[in-house]
Amino acid sequence: MSAGISGAVALLLATVLEAALPAPAVDIAAAGPDRYSLRESADGRSLVLNWNGTDTVIGSCGERLLQWVDLRRGGLSASVVERNCGATVDYATQVVVDSPEGRSTVAVFQGRSRVTLAWDGRRLQVRRPRLPPEKVFLERRGMAGFGVDYATLGLAALPTSQRTLDESNRGWGAHGRSVGLPEEVLLRWAGWAQQASGLYRADWGRWDGPAPYGDDRQGRERIREGMQDYASNGDSPG
Numbered sequence: 001m002s003a004g005i006s007g008a009v010a011l012l013l014a015t016v017l018e019a020a021l022p023a024p025a026v027d028i029a030a031a032g033p034d035r036y037s038l039r040e041s042a043d044g045r046s047l048v049l050n051w052n053g054t055d056t057v058i059g060s061c062g063e064r065l066l067q068w069v070d071l072r073r074g075g076l077s078a079s080v081v082e083r084n085c086g087a088t089v090d091y092a093t094q095v096v097v098d099s100p101e102g103r104s105t106v107a108v109f110q111g112r113s114r115v116t117l118a119w120d121g122r123r124l125q126v127r128r129p130r131l132p133p134e135k136v137f138l139e140r141r142g143m144a145g146f147g148v149d150y151a152t153l154g155l156a157a158l159p160t161s162q163r164t165l166d167e168s169n170r171g172w173g174a175h176g177r178s179v180g181l182p183e184e185v186l187l188r189w190a191g192w193a194q195q196a197s198g199l200y201r202a203d204w205g206r207w208d209g210p211a212p213y214g215d216d217r218q219g220r221e222r223i224r225e226g227m228q229d230y231a232s233n234g235d236s237p238g
Contacts, residue, residue: 025050026208030182038188038208047192047207049185059189061085061196066093069117071124075100076144078124080115085197087168088190088219090160092197095126097143106143107150108198110135111160123147129154137199166222173226183227184213190223191215 023044028036037050047059066080076099083092093115095107107126109115118125123146126139130152141148169190176186191207191214194200200214207214215223 024208026188028182028184028188030184034180036182036185038185038192040192040208047189047196049189059086059192059196061193066115067117069119069124071097071119071146072121073146074144078106078117078119080117082112083197085193088165088172088215088223089193089197089199090165092137092199094198099144104143105138105140105198106148107139108137110137110199114154123149125149125151127151127153137201162218165219169219169222170226170229173223173228174230175226176223177227177230183224186223186227187211187215187220188213190219194219 023040023042025037025039028038030036035050035052039048039050040046041048041057045060046057049056049058062084064082064084066082069078071077076097078095078097081094081096083094085092090110091112093109093111093113094105095115095117097104097106106124107115107128109128109131111131113129113131115126115128118127124143126148128150139148139150172190173186176189177183188207191205191212194204194215195207199216201216204216205212205214212220
């Protein structure tokens with residue numbers, strides 16, 4: 001076997017073995033005897049909590065298909081999907097392109113936005129409602145060898161009200177503490193949901209990195225308020 005072929009085989013085996021390995025866990029320091037760690041599932045679709053040696057899937061996202069378009073080139077298709085990643089983050093409306101190699105995200109908008117697609121054989125047109133810049137998290141202009149155009153149509157979308165999100169995050173913080181989960185687990189969990197939804201900015205950090213763990217500032221503050229509410233009204237676990 002030539003050195004080139006041998007090297008290629010070794011690289012392929014290393015890639016396969018790496019894909020088969022479980023994602024690295026993030027250990028959480030906490031007071032008391034309990035031990036916690038968090039990791040993503042092997043497919044990246046859920047978050048797993050290990051609490052004193054027992055694994056539990058605690059985070060996942062639901063998706064609803066709103067439109068599907070066959071792009072008629074190389075097995076490519078484009079879709080509009082509505083993504084729901086839990087109580088601490090708003091709905092996300094995404095435009096995605098699926099290929100035999102996997103999925104790529106083209107656009108992400110906050111809220112249950114009315115988004116439609118049109119394909120002319122060369123370019124994908126994304127029609128969306130008017131949105132303030134802070135509600136647009138991604139708009140790529142090209143993907144998989146074709147261009148993407150955007151058209152703004154109709155009335156502005158109505159994301160979930162900020163009051164509803166604030167109340168949900170406060171409840172999240174209080175409930176999480178009531179079942180004994182430490183602050184860092186709850187903040188990282190919320191950060192994972194934020195990243196998984198696509199409603200995410202790089203300067204918010206990463207759920208598996210140092211603070212602030214990937215969640216938006218207002219969400220973090222409301223979660224901490226919920227923790228404080230719980231501590232002031234009763235027991236303070238962990």
